[in-house]
Amino acid sequence: MKCRKCAGKAVINMRQYKLALCRDHFLEWVPAQTQRTIDKYQMFQFCERILVAVSGGKDSLSLWDILGRLGYQCDGLYIDLGVGGGIQYSDESQRCAQEFASQRNLNLHVVNIQKDYGETIIAIAERSMRGRDKPCAICGIAKRHIMNRVALEGGYSVLVTGHNLDDEAASLFGNTLNWIPGYLARQWPVLEANRTGLARKAKPLCRLYEREMATYALLRGIRYIYNECPYVEGSKSIYYKELLNKLEEKRPGAKLTFYLSFLQAKENGLFSPYADPDLEELHPCPTCNQPTSAPGQCAFCRMVAHLV
């Protein structure tokens, strides 16, 4: 297969676009696509300071790499959750994140949950009702809290995450299977910081397939952690991804159409402005001051105070 642009040897064929590209043109194409997404959804400007949430995986490290190549000013944030499993997941992913940062002379914040809050996320999950079976919900609460805290304390105007199209489509699929109005009303490539105490969040890779991101990381020589978090196994999102992959196999582009037509329909006013019932119910947590919809303390503060 030949590159559409230069007729050189193609390294990837993107069936959904009927587009095959060689190494050099693909490595140009990915940042260009990312820039288009940043522009279309007005995510951020070149003058803004950006905090990249880095897990050590292919998506977040590639995102940091891409934003740097595009000329944005980004620092990284790695959260050491203390996830072991047979593969020492947290240790290995932190090594990848730190190696990436130091090789490029970039600034990486590291937050260690055990050091800052006395316990690993797994220990917190094991003693809580909500996390007993699976630590993912607890882990999500902690990550959201810490990312927001570091973004606000560091004066960053936007927090970016490496969610790719497969992630966003799977999340949309889950929200659609249960038609949860609030989630559907809120899912968007950028969430404005329009409520006091919440940093703006953006997902610049939301239109790039996971497969494209893996190819990008490989071709850029980025060392990342190949394994998924050991607790991801058996999760709903993995199952939704498998179903969407089946659809995609039969109809290349189905995943992209699913996600983009949702965004388009939303832009065209599909949802009523009253679709998000939680919109007005936030108040500041008396302990950490971050906004929360729960009564009294936020879920994170209750969690570290042994109240859940």
Added chain:
Amino acid sequence: MKCRKCAGKAVINMRQYKLALCRDHFLEWVPAQTQRTIDKYQMFQFCERILVAVSGGKDSLSLWDILGRLGYQCDGLYIDLGVGGGIQYSDESQRCAQEFASQRNLNLHVVNIQKDYGETIIAIAERSMRGRDKPCAICGIAKRHIMNRVALEGGYSVLVTGHNLDDEAASLFGNTLNWIPGYLARQWPVLEANRTGLARKAKPLCRLYEREMATYALLRGIRYIYNECPYVEGSKSIYYKELLNKLEEKRPGAKLTFYLSFLQAKENGLFSPYADPDLEELHPCPTCNQPTSAPGQCAFCRMVAHLV
């Protein structure tokens, strides 16, 4: 497995409700569920005359049977489309519909497309651009036109079809994969006759699984055509049903939740009133007087006039 109500031998276990029932209790349960659906969505009253669109399959014949047992006044409508295939689909399905009606002394209207319009639906499809590959779109246009005509001419206040939960969930799934605002805004168990020239339409079986309907038909001794229309093979709706069945296998009730939470979200005002862009664009077809959104003649009249 034992019947939840009488501890007799269960004939069906409905995992999504954790409900096993014996023959007699299941045969009571299906009409009771149907009545609940009719009431909840205010489909029709006992005083109204109902036209049941009958294909000869398990769903529509069971629907006619159920509505009769519930005490509604129903006539049937069978449309002979002239579909052969190796199995003489139309002949066999008409035999089932007529046998059902005559055994119960019910009134069945029969419309023969070839007799009334000069050609079978397959012949029309073969000479048209739109139906060349697959006659399904053409067939859908013809059925909708004829069902509406017979309902209006016969003074029926409502036209009912045998769409079951699997049909509705697959249709919703397809509409969701492409987020087509008009389709999502219009999908509902009953469509009011609020536009001149369109009969009210209702789907009283929309909350019953296909499997439940097959069991019902079997236990009631209804002879129906087992084969699907030969042109259904390879259709998107079959594929969507397969995917939803995979979901259901893993999570009993997933299909029901998908459909019912959609209806609930709609009732709660998820969609904006402007979501259906086609709503106001209907006008009467100059030939048949039925409402159409196409400019000039409706799709059906253009089709029989050899204009498509």
